[in-house]
Amino acid sequence: MQSNAVERGAKTGQAFDDSGRWALISLALSMLLSSLGISIANVALPSLAEAFDTSFQRVQWVVLAYLLTVTITIVTAGRLGDLIGHRRMLIGGISLFALASGLCGAVSSLWLLIAARALQGLGAAVLMALSIAFVRDTVAKDRTGSAMGLLGTMSAIGTALGPSLGGVLLTAASWRAIFLVMVPLGVLNLLLASRFLPAGKPTGKGGGFDSLGTLLLGLTLAAYALATTVGGAHMGWPNVALLVVAVLGVGLFVMVEARVASPLIQLSAFRDASLSGSLVMNALVSTVMMVTFVVGPFYLARALGLNAALVGMAMSVGPVISALTGIPAGRIVDWLSASLVVIIGLALMTAGAFVLVVVPTSFGVAGYVVGIAILTPGYQLFQAANNTAVMMDVSPDRRGVVSGMLSLPRNLGLITGASVMGALFAFVSGTVDGSTAHPETVATGMRVTFAVAGMLILAATVVALLVRGSVANAATVEE
Incomplete structure (x- = not known):
């Protein structure tokens, strides 16, 4: 049987057979769709505001609904x-994503579109979490890094492709086309997943689902995400209140997880320095990468005076380099140790951040392009190595939740980068309106923001060195 062939190939370390290749293609397409769902909608916001005769603040929820839903539900x-099986859950997620994409293209009101986007985000959360979890069921252990690099490449391609594909579809058809185009891609992915992904079995132990912990985690993440997004650059008492709710939610969540029989997240897992360090590093790195998307356009347009076309070309450098370096980064992880490549990637990111200063x-x-050209390959090296280090030896009954935990700080980092680092840039620039900022203050804001970003990467590097030392000491004790 084809699924059995995939499992045998993964266990013996042999090269992929045809089934294994098609299974990996299905996982790659899942990552492409989930990232495309984020990036393709941004370009349509002006068209949506016009189509529904509403404000930009309201149509922003077309993007926020997707991102918030992914963040809130990815661990669950x-x-x-x-609990129910990785293959079954992933096929369900693909089906939901395709159905929700069709609904997005068919609705007649903005609020129905926002609801459909939240449903699409729920499907995307499954795609993100289970694609990474499925890698160890699909490929040989010594090729895990290459597979993680491929998934990183497809995520970068989805991010880079979204604005350009969305622009073409808006010009040729209407805003509905940017959502409908994902339906046939979703159907194709569904056929591939149903045909080639190894069947496997439900692996959750204990048989219980932590409903209370799931609810508390969702509400806590929602409170934090809303605290950093509502009000834009204007932070007021609602933001403070939501942050307080988030902090209280963390405390309650920890208390519940320490007492339930089958916790959503086993608190003992955080005693593993490697896992805890990887989650912290993922949050810091994602925060920094979001800075390039938030600060970059303002700096290029207002400080350097580039027109929209040239800004677009300069901003495309990062995603293009990311797409080109993802697979080589994964192969480097396979050649060297994942922990070493994490440090190499962070060193490149630190250099790139300070070059941008x-x-x-x-x-x-x-000079800006040079900085991005150093920062981006470092990011791909880090991502491939960090994902590999976390997922390499996770037991089958925890791969899904650990994959979700690995993706969660990434999404939180993206939200934090857009809000907190964006607010820092606006504060240093002396204005919250980039169109009226002076070129000198915009340049200063960019330098200060990337200096802070460089310090965050240095902090991540310290964490990586501590984790590497802890693992080495543990190995020495065992010997």
Whole structure:
């Protein structure tokens, strides 16, 4: 049987057979769709505001509903995959994503569109969590890094493809087309997953689902996400109140998880320095990467005076490099140890961040591109190595929830980068309106923001070194 062939190939370390390749293609397409769902909608916001005759603040929820739903549900999606089976859960997620994409293209009101986007985000959470979890069921252990690199590449392609594909579809058809185009891709992915993914079995132990913990985690994440997004750059008492709710939610969640028989997240897992360190590093790195998308356009347009076309070209450098370096990064992880490649990737990211502090001042757009060209490969090395280090030896009954836990700080980092680091940039620039900022203050804001970003990467590097030392000491004790 084809699914058995995939399992045998993964266990023996042999090269992929045809079934294994098609299974990996299905996982890659899942990552492409989930990232495309984020990036393709941004370009349509002006068209949506016009179509529904509403404000930009309201149509922003077309993007926020998707991102918030993914963030809130991704750990739960992974845990459900452990309980009912990774293949069954992933096929369900693909089906939901395709159905919700069709609903997005068919609705007649903005609020129905926002609801459909939340449903699409729920499907995307399953795609993100289970694609990473499925890698160890699909490929040989010594090729895990390459597979993780491929998934990173497809995520980057989805991010880069969204704005350009969305622009073409908006010009040729209407805003509905940007959602409907994902329906046939989802159907194709459903056929591939049903045909080639190894069947497997439900692996969750204990048989219980932590309903209370799931509810508390969802409400806590929702409170934090809303605290960092409502009000835009204007932070007021609602933001503070939501942050307080988030902090209280964390405390309650920890108390519940310590007492329930089958916790959503086993608190003892955080005693593993490797896992805890990986989650912290993922949050810090994602926060920094979001800075390039938030600060970059304002710096290129207002400080360097580039027109929209040139800004678009400069901003495409990062995603293009990311797409080109993902697979090589994964292969490097397979050749070297994952913990070493994590440090190499963070070192490149640190260098890139500080190049962006210094070089653009003297070399303009060329200096900016050089900084991005150093930062981005470092990010791909980090992602491939960090994902591999976490997922390599996770037991089958925890792969889904651990994959969700790994993706959660990434999404939280993206939200934090957009809000907190964006607010820092606006504060240093002396205005919350990039269109009226002076070029000198925008340049200063960019330098200060990337200096802080560089310090965050340095902090992540310290964590990586501590984790590497802890693992080495543990190995010495065992010997």
